[in-house]
Amino acid sequence: xxxxxxxxxxxxxxxxxxxxxxxCLEVKENTFMTLLGPSGCGKTTTLRIIxxxxxxxxxxxxxxxxxxxxxxxxxxxxxxxxxxxxxxxxMTVGENIAFGLKISGKSDEYIRDKIKYALKLVxxxxxANRDVTMLSGGQQQxxxxxxxxxxxxKVLLLDEPLGALDLKLRQDMQYELIRLKNELxxxxxxxxxxxxxxxxxxxxxxxxxxxxxxxxxxxxxxxxEPENAFVATFIGDSNILGGIMLRxxxxxxxxxxxxxVDTGFGVNKPVDVVIRPEDVILGEAGKGQMDGVVxxxxxxxxxxxxxxxxxxxxxxxxxxxxxxxGQPVSLSVDPFNIQIMNKPESEDEEAVVVDx
Amino acid sequence: MKNFLKRFxxxxxxxxxxxPIVTLIVLSFNDTKTMGVWKGFTLKWYQDxxxxxxxxxxxxxxxxxxxxxxxxxxVVGTVACVGIMALSKRQKNAVLQATNIPLLxxxxxxxVALLLAFGMFxxxxxxGTVVFAHITFCLPYVILNVLPKLRQTGTIHFEAAxxxxxxxxxxxxxxxxxxxxxxxxxxxxLAFTMSLDDFIIxxxxxxxxxxxxxxxxxxxxxxxxxxxIFALSTVIFVLVLIVLxxxxxxPEKMEKAREKAEKEGRELTPEQRKKRRTAKRIGAGIxxxxxxxxxxxxxxxVGAMAGKGEVIxxxxxxxxxxxxxxSAFEAETGISVVMDTFDTNESMYPIIxxxxxxxxxxVAGDYTIEKMIENKLIQPINxxxxxxxANLEPAxxxxxxxxxxxxxxxxxxxxxxxxxxxxxxxxxxxxxxxWKDLWDxxxxxxxxLMMDSLxxxxxxAELILGYDMNTSDPEELQKVVDLLIEQQPLVQAYENDxxxxxxxxxxxxLGMIYSGEYLYxxxxxxxxxxxxxxxxxxxxxxxxxxxxxxxNKEGAEKFINFMLDAEAGLATFNYLTxxxxxxxxxxxxxEEIREDENVFPSQETLDRCDRFHYLGKEADxxxxxxxxxxxxx
Numbered sequence: 001x002x003x004x005x006x007x008x009x010x011x012x013x014x015x016x017x018x019x020x021x022x023x024c025l026e027v028k029e030n031t032f033m034t035l036l037g038p039s040g041c042g043k044t045t046t047l048r049i050i051x052x053x054x055x056x057x058x059x060x061x062x063x064x065x066x067x068x069x070x071x072x073x074x075x076x077x078x079x080x081x082x083x084x085x086x087x088x089x090x091m092t093v094g095e096n097i098a099f100g101l102k103i104s105g106k107s108d109e110y111i112r113d114k115i116k117y118a119l120k121l122v123x124x125x126x127x128a129n130r131d132v133t134m135l136s137g138g139q140q141q142x143x144x145x146x147x148x149x150x151x152x153x154k155v156l157l158l159d160e161p162l163g164a165l166d167l168k169l170r171q172d173m174q175y176e177l178i179r180l181k182n183e184l185x186x187x188x189x190x191x192x193x194x195x196x197x198x199x200x201x202x203x204x205x206x207x208x209x210x211x212x213x214x215x216x217x218x219x220x221x222x223x224x225e226p227e228n229a230f231v232a233t234f235i236g237d238s239n240i241l242g243g244i245m246l247r248x249x250x251x252x253x254x255x256x257x258x259x260x261v262d263t264g265f266g267v268n269k270p271v272d273v274v275i276r277p278e279d280v281i282l283g284e285a286g287k288g289q290m291d292g293v294v295x296x297x298x299x300x301x302x303x304x305x306x307x308x309x310x311x312x313x314x315x316x317x318x319x320x321x322x323x324x325x326g327q328p329v330s331l332s333v334d335p336f337n338i339q340i341m342n343k344p345e346s347e348d349e350e351a352v353v354v355d356x
Numbered sequence: 357m358k359n360f361l362k363r364f365x366x367x368x369x370x371x372x373x374x375x376p377i378v379t380l381i382v383l384s385f386n387d388t389k390t391m392g393v394w395k396g397f398t399l400k401w402y403q404d405x406x407x408x409x410x411x412x413x414x415x416x417x418x419x420x421x422x423x424x425x426x427x428x429x430x431v432v433g434t435v436a437c438v439g440i441m442a443l444s445k446r447q448k449n450a451v452l453q454a455t456n457i458p459l460l461x462x463x464x465x466x467x468v469a470l471l472l473a474f475g476m477f478x479x480x481x482x483x484g485t486v487v488f489a490h491i492t493f494c495l496p497y498v499i500l501n502v503l504p505k506l507r508q509t510g511t512i513h514f515e516a517a518x519x520x521x522x523x524x525x526x527x528x529x530x531x532x533x534x535x536x537x538x539x540x541x542x543x544x545x546l547a548f549t550m551s552l553d554d555f556i557i558x559x560x561x562x563x564x565x566x567x568x569x570x571x572x573x574x575x576x577x578x579x580x581x582x583x584x585i586f587a588l589s590t591v592i593f594v595l596v597l598i599v600l601x602x603x604x605x606x607p608e609k610m611e612k613a614r615e616k617a618e619k620e621g622r623e624l625t626p627e628q629r630k631k632r633r634t635a636k637r638i639g640a641g642i643x644x645x646x647x648x649x650x651x652x653x654x655x656x657x658v659g660a661m662a663g664k665g666e667v668i669x670x671x672x673x674x675x676x677x678x679x680x681x682x683s684a685f686e687a688e689t690g691i692s693v694v695m696d697t698f699d700t701n702e703s704m705y706p707i708i709x710x711x712x713x714x715x716x717x718x719v720a721g722d723y724t725i726e727k728m729i730e731n732k733l734i735q736p737i738n739x740x741x742x743x744x745x746a747n748l749e750p751a752x753x754x755x756x757x758x759x760x761x762x763x764x765x766x767x768x769x770x771x772x773x774x775x776x777x778x779x780x781x782x783x784x785x786x787x788x789x790x791w792k793d794l795w796d797x798x799x800x801x802x803x804x805l806m807m808d809s810l811x812x813x814x815x816x817a818e819l820i821l822g823y824d825m826n827t828s829d830p831e832e833l834q835k836v837v838d839l840l841i842e843q844q845p846l847v848q849a850y851e852n853d854x855x856x857x858x859x860x861x862x863x864x865x866l867g868m869i870y871s872g873e874y875l876y877x878x879x880x881x882x883x884x885x886x887x888x889x890x891x892x893x894x895x896x897x898x899x900x901x902x903x904x905x906x907x908n909k910e911g912a913e914k915f916i917n918f919m920l921d922a923e924a925g926l927a928t929f930n931y932l933t934x935x936x937x938x939x940x941x942x943x944x945x946x947e948e949i950r951e952d953e954n955v956f957p958s959q960e961t962l963d964r965c966d967r968f969h970y971l972g973k974e975a976d977x978x979x980x981x982x983x984x985x986x987x988x989x
Contacts (some may be wrong), residue, residue, distance in 0.1 A: 015444075053515055073518040086516035090534045100520035151520065 003062075004029040005050065005155060010059035012045055019045045020056070021211040027155070027189060032181050034074070034190045036198040037208035038234070040182055043191045044159060050189065051080050051157050064154075078155040079148035083163055085140045087132040092127035093119075098278050100151040118146035121180065138169045145180070155187040162197065174200050195235050196278075207231050232274040233273060239280070239315055243273040243340075251340060253287055254311030256290050260338040272341040276303070277318040279337035288330025294323045377593060384586035384612075386915065390860045397701035401587040408679050410695065411588055414572040417483070418552060421568060423649055425490035426548040429653040431951050432491070432546075433498030434540055438528070440499070452503075458924035458988075459496040466493060467560035470714075481713055482563035489561040490554065494547035503544060505539030506532075507624060528788055545599065553594075564669040564713045565694030565755045573870040575674030575697035581677060614988060616658035648744050666691045668716040671708075676719060678931035685918045691911050703920075708733055717912035720895045725766050726759050734766040734901045743912035744920035747940035751959065756897060759969060766899035767916055770872070770895035770934040773895055774812055774966065775888045777859055778866035779876055779881075786867065791816050791889045802865025804856060808850040810983045811968050812894065813840065816868065819891035825966050859884065872934030874954060886954040897937070 005027040013019040027033055035043040048054040049061060052073035061068040064158045068076060079100070087127050094115050101111045119125050122142035127135070132143060141161055148156055158177075162170045178201055181188050192198055198205050199219040207214045207222060208231075215227045226232035229240050243253040248263040253273055265271055285291050292310025299305075304322045308315045310331055323329050376711060379582045385977040417480045458919055470489045474481060494565050513535060517527035520922055529769040535545035563572065569592065573585055629903070672696035682693045696715070701724040707713060708728070720728070728734045739745055747768065760766050778788055786791075794804055794816065807813050815825045817836040823937060827833065848864055849855075856873045858864040869877075874886040901914045902909055918924060925941030928934075935955055936942075942950055949955060957965075971979070 018698045051519060052520075056812075071514070074523055075520045080513060080516070084512060086512045088513060088517070088531055099517070099522075103521040103526070147520070299613055 001271055002029055004064060005037040006060065006062040006191075008060050009308075010046075010056045010061070011047060012049065012054065012056050012167060013040075017020070017236040020049075021210055023059070023211065023213065025206065025213065025216075027187060029205045030185060030187055032178070032190065032201055033193060033204045033206065034194060035206050035208055035235075036191055036192060040212040041208040043208050044248070047080075047189065047191050047351070049153075051078065054078050062175060075083070077153055078157055079151050079153040080157040080159065081141075081144050081148050081161045083159045085144040085159065087140055087143055088145070089133050091132065092128070093124075093130045093132055093135070095130055096143060097128075097150055099147065104151070113282050113314075114150045118150045121149070121183070122146045137165055138173065141165065141173065142176075145177075147178075147229045149184060153186065155189060156184075157232050158188060158190045161190075162192075162194075177201060182324050184200060184315050199235070199267055201235075204266040206227045207234060209234070223337055226274055226341065228275070229272050230271075231304070233339070237277050237316055237318075239275045239277065239313075241273045241275070241313060245269045245271045248340075249335075251338065254290070256311065258289060258333060259335045259336055260340060261335050262338070265286050265340060266340070270343055272343055274339040274341060275333055275337060277316040278303070279333055280308075280315060280317045280319075281332045281334070282306075282308070282317060282319055282323055282333065283330045284329040285330050288332035290331045292329060292331055294325050294329060297322070380586055380697065381590045381593070384583060384590045386583065388880060389583060389876075390857050393861055399874055401583040402591075403835045404582075404584045405587045405591075408584060409570065409683065410567070410679055411584060414567040414569050415588065417566060418570075419566040419649065420949050421483070421487055421558075422488055424487050424550040425551045426544050426753060428487075428541060429494035429498050429547045430544040431494050432542060434502050434536075436495070437499055437502045438532075440503065441506055441511070452499075455496050455499050458493060459500070463493075463554075463556040467557040470557065471560045473534050475712055480563065481561060481564050485563060486558055486566060486568075487563045489557050490551045493554070493557060494550055497546045497566050498543035499549055501543030502539045504537040509535045542855040544899065548599075549596065552592075562696075564671075564715055565696045567696065572674065572697065575699050591628065612883070632666070646900055650670060661946050665932065666908065666911055668693055668908050668915055669714065670695045670915070671715040671718045672697055673719060678900075678927050679921070681924055681927055682926075685915060688918070689914055691914065693915065704788070708903060711905055714907055715903055716899050716906040716908045717915060718903060719769055720901060722756070722759065722766070722899060723968045723970045725899060725901055728901065729760065729765055730970070734765050735902055735906070735909070737767060737900075737902050737916070738909075738913060740909060742767070742920065744917045744919040747925070747938050748918050749924060749937050749939045749942070750960070752897070753937075754938040755895065755962075755967065756899075758967070766897075766901055768897045768899050768937040769919065770932060771895065771897045771926070771937050772871040772935055773888055773893045774807075774815070774870055774872075775886050775893055775954070776866055777856075777877060777884055778888050779859065779862060779883050780885050781883045782862075782865040785885060788887050789890050791820050791891050791912075793889075794866070794868070795820075795843050797846060799866060800848075803867075804846055804850040805855045805864045805867025805869075806843075807855070807868045808846050808852055810979060812868065813850075813986075814979070815968075817895055819839070819889075819893070824969060825894060826969050830978065831983075837982050837986045837989075841984050844989070870934075871955060872932060875933035875949070888957055888961055890963075890964070892966060895962065895965045895967050929989055968969070 003026045005025075007025040009018055009021055010023045011018070023042070023046065025046070035046055037043045044052060049056050052068070052071060053077075056069065060067050062068070063077070075325075085322060088099065090101070095116045097118055098111045100183050101114060106114070115128055116125075122145055124139060124146070125140055127139070127143070132140065135143065144161070159175075162173050165173060175195060177188070178188075190198075190201065199222075204216065204217055205219055205222050206216045209230050215222055215231045217225075222231065223235055224239075226235060232238045232240055241253050245251050245265040245268070246257065246261075247267050249260055249263075251258050251262075251271065251273060266345045281288070290310050291306040292315065294306050295309050295314070296307040297304060300318075303318045303320050306319065306323060308317055308319045308329060308331065315331060319330075384401055385397050385399070386394055387396040387400070418672055436455075442446055467489075470485075470492070471481075474485050479485060479693075495843045499650055509532060511570060513531050514524075514527050517531040518524060522530070547914070553570060554568075555574060558568050559571050559574075562568075567575070569588065576582070576585065616735060668691055670693055672695055676697075677695070682695065686692055698707070701721045704720065705727070708715070708718065709731070718734075725734070737966060748768065748869070752768055756766060757763055773836070776791075776794065779802070783799060788799075793799060794806070806816075809823075814833075814836055817839040817963070818825050818827060818832070821835055821839065823829075823832050851856070851931065855864075855867050856877050859867060859869075860877050862881070869886070871886065871888075874884070877884050900912075900919070902912050906912060919928070922938065922939060922940035922944055925936045925938040926944045929941060929945060942956070
């Protein structure tokens with residue numbers, strides 16, 4: 001697969017505020033790529049640079065190998081689904097969908113067929129003559145998608161398109177988007193701050209923070225092997241602890257030695273350790289690797305979420321079995337579930353804890 | 357009870373708001389010139405209005421200026437808003453502050469500033485300067501209306517359209533503009549109405565012969581407002597009402613249909629769709645009509661600018677000439693007359709003195725003309741071009757010669773005296789002989805009216821005390837003020853324009869008045885009589901003069917000659933009811949009136965009379981300070 005889109009050393013400043021710093025990104029043809037990060041991380045700016053609404057201060061944008069950095073949006077072979085849908089309120093559903101086609105001078109018959117096809121694709125067959133302001137949020141979203149895809153773009157940009165929908169609708173739409181992507185066979189670049197959305201839909205997830213790409217990979221890769229503390233905190237819940245890599249496959253955490261599977265960090269090297277809450281196994285006191293006391297307990301539906309005081313650290317633990325508050329317990333972790341990361345080397349890579 | 361109070365309150369408010377307008381509309385159909393009485397239904401004021409070229413011209417001017425200013429400021433303002441939106445926040449605030457200051461600025465400051473700026477850059481005042489000035493003060497209103505709408509719309513639709521392949525211009529025209537149209541439309545309407553009723557800025561920036569309705573009405577204050585102006589105001593009110601109803605009613609109706617459909621959760625029927633389209637088309641129609649109207653109204657100006665021939669610019673009191681005479685002169689000579697009007701000598705003088713507007717001919721009061729001669733603002737008249745000067749009554753020319761030796765500068769147009777008008781049913785004929793009668797407590801119960809005019813009011817007391825009516829001696833003036841203050845309890849009102857109406861409707865029994873008003877009043881109430889008191893009075897003349905900077909002196913002299921024709925004098929007399937100093941005209945006037953000593957006093961009476969003179973700047977200030985003492989009491 002070749003690169004359909006490339007960003008090369010792109011930087012952008014707004015009022016002395018560096019939003020993107022030397023960003024490089026390659027997008028393979030026919031992938032579902034998600035830019036994930038907290039607000040202000042530069043993901044939307046990246047999307048706007050690809051769409052042509054913002055010009056980078058430095059660097060260039062290549063589309064199918066050609067430089068399109070200074071091409072206006074109306075000349076680019078991509079279309080965008082905007083965060084707030086941006087449907088034209090004084091036009092009907094049909095007129096909205098036909099807008100792009102009319103500009104490119106398609107015949108009336110072609111336009112009529114396309115409207116029908118697009119509406120069918122988003123499951124809104126009989127809505128062509130409706131007023132867009134009369135539609136629900138989910139319906140408007142589908143129309144916005146239909147309006148973008150009738151122009152047969154090679155890349156579809158989606159800017160937090162599900163942000164304004166309620167949870168149930170959002171989940172439905174996630175499946176719809178995956179189905180659409182497979183039916184159309186085009187590249188999707190999707191921007192969101194919702195890690196669950198990113199993990200559910202994407203082929204590739206790009207985690208961004210403070211204008212940098214923190215990590216790029218498949219959803220499984222990002223979740224299971226976060227490269228730094230930021231990624232670990234941002235994707236799912238985690239216990240992040242300082243540790244010392246005593247030697248290959250052995251790490252000391254809070255004074256206790258834990259066997260692990262990581263190698264190549266050197267000897268007696270300080271590292272960050274990530275342990276997912278669902279990977280901490282609770283047992284009878286004295287029978288695990290470490291002992292502690294349960295300090296909080298919340299029922300979450302699928303599982304219980306507990307906080308356990310052990311070794312001077314408050315461990316977040318998720319388990320299907322319940323241990324009441326005040327009960328002494330033991331903690332143990334499977335070596336495969338211990339993720340070792342290098343300490344951040346520069347300030348820019350410093351993990352930033354963000355409430356999302 | 358509560359409901360009743362609520363309703364009562366509402367009715368009171370509505371009365372406050374609409375009673376004046378209803379009064380105006382009713383009076384526009386009243387078959388008399390007097391404001392206070394109803395004398396039957398008539399459409400003649402409307403007829404008069406539509407046949408009076410000056411009113412029609414002012415009406416067209418007003419509409420043309422308002423439409424052009426509104427269209428241009430709407431376009432410029434909307435484009436400016438797009439630019440403002442693209443600025444950073446700090447720049448945006450700075451620009452908005454800058455555009456809002458003219459909005460809060462006093463009109464008079466804007467007006468004077470514009471006048472100075474035009475003068476500074478050597479732009480002579482014309483219709484163009486008025487339009488320019490109007491565009492200037494309309495712009496902030498447009499920005500104020502469009503910007504919030506644009507802000508509300510944001511850039512998102514604009515970007516979405518470009519994303520779908522639209523060029524920025526196409527996106528603006530097809531997506532952004534329909535979105536902000538309500539703001540643009542209300543900005544247009546506001547600019548239109550602001551321009552429509554502006555007086556101050558128009559007054560200061562207009563060139564020779566440019567009148568709008570407001571400047572025309574204002575300039576008629578001297579002679580009192582004719583009911584044709586009521587008719588005109590009614591027409592304007594109805595026009596504005598129609599525009600307002602259209603602009604409020606159409607969008608509301610569309611919105612309602614949509615809301616209804618929304619509630620029922622169904623599609624718009626093809627019928628409603630059609631209605632919406634029709635409404636849109638009507639909106640577009642209004643805009644198109646506005647543009648067409650501008651073009652139609654503009655065509656005479658384009659014609660005039662192309663230079664269609666000889667023109668004279670004539671500066672006159674408002675409504676102080678029979679418009680038919682101007683048409684007749686134009687037909688006879690092919691010279692077009694552009695007439696501009698003023699309300700008092702005091703407001704005319706600085707404009708002539710400033711020299712920014714050049715007129716060929718002016719009608720002015722005699723003592724103001726003395727000042728103009730002294731300051732070399734007018735030039736001698738060439739009698740070779742005015743053979744009809746022979747028609748002038750030599751006796752009057754002799755009187756004028758006392759200030760204008762050899763009658764070089766001024767040719768009298770009208771003349772008259774100041775005297776006492778009284779009602780014969782209340783006061784027996786012959787009872788009034790002296791100015792002192794205005795101090796008579798017995799007569800005060802019928803209602804005494806005094807003029808509210810420095811020279812005229814002082815003159816009465818000066819004559820009673822046996823002083824010269826041109827005195828500026830402080831001791832004498834103090835006695836004059838004392839005497840007038842003594843009279844105050846007996847006076848019903850000090851007024852100029854409404855005096856004739858009060859006496860016609862018999863709400864006052866006697867009062868000071870100009871002789872010209874007497875015949876006018878006699879038409880409306882035959883019980884009235886006019887007396888020139890035994891102490892004498894002021895004889896005044898309004899004269900034609902030619903300014904030093906006139907561009908068509910010969911044309912102006914032709915016009916004077918035309919006006920001195922016997923028939924033209926008669927028409928003037930019938931229109932104004934002021935005496936005409938024209939011997940040839942006298943022979944054409946009904947004998948009954950000609951013999952009326954009140955209108956045309958005998959030589960013997962005239963010998964008792966005197967004239968006001970220009971006393972110089974210092975004396976003027978002394979007089980003004982004593983006038984203040986009297987009025988402040």
